[in-house]
Amino acid sequence: MLPSVERHASQCVKELFQFIAAQGQGDYLGEQVSQLEHTLQTGQLAVQAGADDDTVLGALLHDVGRFIPAAKEMPAMIAPDGVFVGRGSHEVLGEKYLRSLGFNESICQLVGAHVMAKRYLTAVDKEYYDGLSQSSKTTLKFQGGTFTQEQVVEAQNDPLLEAKLAVRRWDDMAKVPKLKTLPLEYYERMATKSLLVSRSVFELHGRKYKLPERPTVVICVDGFDPEYLEQGISDGTTPNMAKFVQSGFAATAKCAMPAFTNPNNVSIITGAPTSVHGISGNFFLDRTTRKEEMIVDDTLLRGSTILEQMSKRGVRVAAITAKDKLRAIINHGLNCLRGDICFSAQYANKCTLAENGISDVEKWLGIPAPDQYSGDLSLFVLKAGIKLLEENRADLFYLTLSDYVQHKFAPGSKEANDFMANIDNCVGRLVELGAVVAVTGDHGMSDKSKDDGTPNVLFVEEELDRKFGEGSSRVICPITDPFVRHHGALGSFVRVYLNRPDISVKDALAYCRTFPQIELALDAVTAAEMFEMPLDREGDFVLVSKENAVLGSRREEHALDNLRDHRLRSHGGLSEQPIPLLRSLPLSNPVEDRQWRNFDVFDLALNL
Template sequence: MKINVNNIDYKTHKAPVVGICMDGTSYDYYEAAATVMPNIQRFLKTGSFGYVESVIPSFTNPNNMAIVTGVTPDKNGICGNYYYDKKTGEEVMMNDPENLKVPTILGTFSQQNKKVAVVTAKDKLRKMLNKGLNGICFSAEHADKVTIEENGIGNVVDDLMSKENPGIYDPEISVYCIEAGARLLEREHFDLMYLTTTDFVQHKYAPGDQEAINFLSRIDRWIGELDRLGAVVGVTADHGMSAKTNSDGSPKVQYLETILLENANISSRVILPITDPYVVHHGALGSYATVYLQESDIVAAKEIIGKIPGIEMVLTREEAVSKFSLPAEMIGELVVLSDGPTVIGRAKSWHDLEKVKSGLRSHGGLHESKVPMIINRPLNQVYKEKLDSGKARNFHLFDFLHNGVEND
């Protein structure tokens, strides 16, 4: 049987199919933790592995929604965590299911009588992941508040997990997310499952840091349990992570609104689509921004921004739409990307840097766009060649799991 979603056919499997998005986890994290991740190491040897490119901007919402729709932001409508609504003049979170233009793979499978479960660490993703879904969908963040009516499951804390859910800034919340998936699958068969974590650990700790190694060891245990339960398991990421600091450890920031005003008296509204409720992670500082300007200021602003140290790409709306497959109506007159060690801000007074005043790690640009795809089973020749080509994308995850792995 095949199920078509957004013009892509997905072959159904007898075995459960589990897609995992390890938020912020580039391959160097797995490499540094190899000795404590026997299950991932086994997948690398006997399954499949390759590097894939994420959606730009390399943020959580656009990449998660690309993964669960199988298509780019120009088609699904989600190009950030946060956007500027020109009609209302308000800056709003891009977490309303109405912003999603197309059906998800999850929802479509559930409507074809397939059993589907979704667990996200961050509740901000839940409503969009739940669009059109007849199944289980809950966040670890609010696992203590689930209801049958809202989430398709009741009493996760006592009946499923037998322990309280951790706080959103506790590394254990991501472990709880993957464990919940394994416990659901242990309890009953699911045809399709999506598990997506949070990147607090990766924002705070570099590959090889003991805290990151310990965290990944616990993640590996539950990924291994999913494999033991017979699932086809695929692990990718929404983005990687880079240190964004000066030599003294302070954040390396370029404040675009301030620079434009001071250099050319240009008023602008800079939108930072990394902005979300979890500011302790990143202080709303990332390597991608979109700039709203008067038409008459575009040329001058582009020239000024292009000369700022640490800025490596300034595109007009049309150029950005073409290069990164973005929805034109959701971005400003310019799109700006910084280099590996630099983040983009609005004005210094706009950001609360207290929580990120030393050792900032963040993402959003091209330098965080290469991520791993690891699958616990071998791929057929056609899909092996696709993965080896380096041209595959993280949002091809379910295509690889359904069409690249032989059915049982």
């Protein structure tokens, strides 16, 4: 277990117990004991009964929903005579709170069920009801009353029912004035141990992840077409990644569609396709406002990330990006005030402790922030990751690079070879420092130019206007971002929105299929199903170009002048889906017939 994880669990339990201890002699709903005395008596009754640790902790923490600060926001329960008899749904609040801390399901359910158990027992045992204190009988009315017969039958299918009923009975008995009990500290080690066990694995988007037991680094090489790796191994310029292939793990995986930066980086850190997390492009059209928007933060992200869940469990996370637009998405849920580090190479000179968990990055690393249009931007990310590992400042690293070089230089060129060799050197250093290293890409890269060197572009909006009339559609290029110098916002995937109801999607698709640049023309529903994309964020239809072509909207909306000094290389389509998936260590148990995706990389790094 990582020391940082142990410290975090211990501190979490201490804070939780401070909430309990703070109750002191606070009144327990008119009973002859304080809330703290009631809590300790309930826990002690479980200990005396020889209950297992989960049940003991469920008993001890059964009223935690009354202690935490959020309890004050719950509705008050006021009896007909005006007497305050507690806060509504404190058991639900307590269960939710403990689950958010990472306690196991048994403990959480025991805490969440002590009101349910009371309603069950009053339905099946009249003597139980008669034995309730007047205060408890009053709160029962606010808690839904006794169970119906149907509810009783349903409850009897619960494997935890007996434990839940036991906690309830101890709850009822724990009202003895001045009874000597075990101190709260008695349970601290038990709670910490339980929390460490339950936190060692978590589930996100249907997949379970183990916490790292040693430094673990996941690298996303932007534009990592398999040809770059193959060329590097063939030329001997990437010896460290060659070792991964020979004695670690290597496969050719597929990226998420569309094959762009934002969707795939978010898929990587969530372990899921875009249909789950909702980020399906760099740029989109807001159907409500009809405004075109760039995704610059995590506002549209659905659900959590692997990095956030690791951070919540005490794993020290370092997420470093080449581009700042990506940093503002990847930092979702990270806490830079409590040890996480998240910054971009692009704005390394602007980092603050509060915002990024680190400051004076240029001075610390001894390198000025690089030009955003350079391979050095990516190397800055890797060198920063190496230094953080050397200084033992993080446990789990996500290092995501820029594809500037891949957009300009083909595999085998001197520039590409030098760049890949520098990346490989950094990968080797991370392994040398003792890290488990996994490498993948967000997408591949293909030549998109004609024989004469000019881009092979289909300007879709212009063609639709010629066919259906001016202003008939709006074409959104999801590749669009502030870094357009090397690709002119031209990619192999576009979303088309029709502006007139008299134009059918069927007719528009049929027309688009007549162009030689088009590989796929799909209505929104078909595209969303085929590529696992969120339907509510699709256009009316999507177009995917062939390997040697790109799609644009209108000529004047693309910076074609920036492409005069090099052949256009870009991505977004099916031809750019294949990317390498590598790990420094072999798999513990071989996996057969798996269709690998780039968003399997954290599973690969942590679980296999």
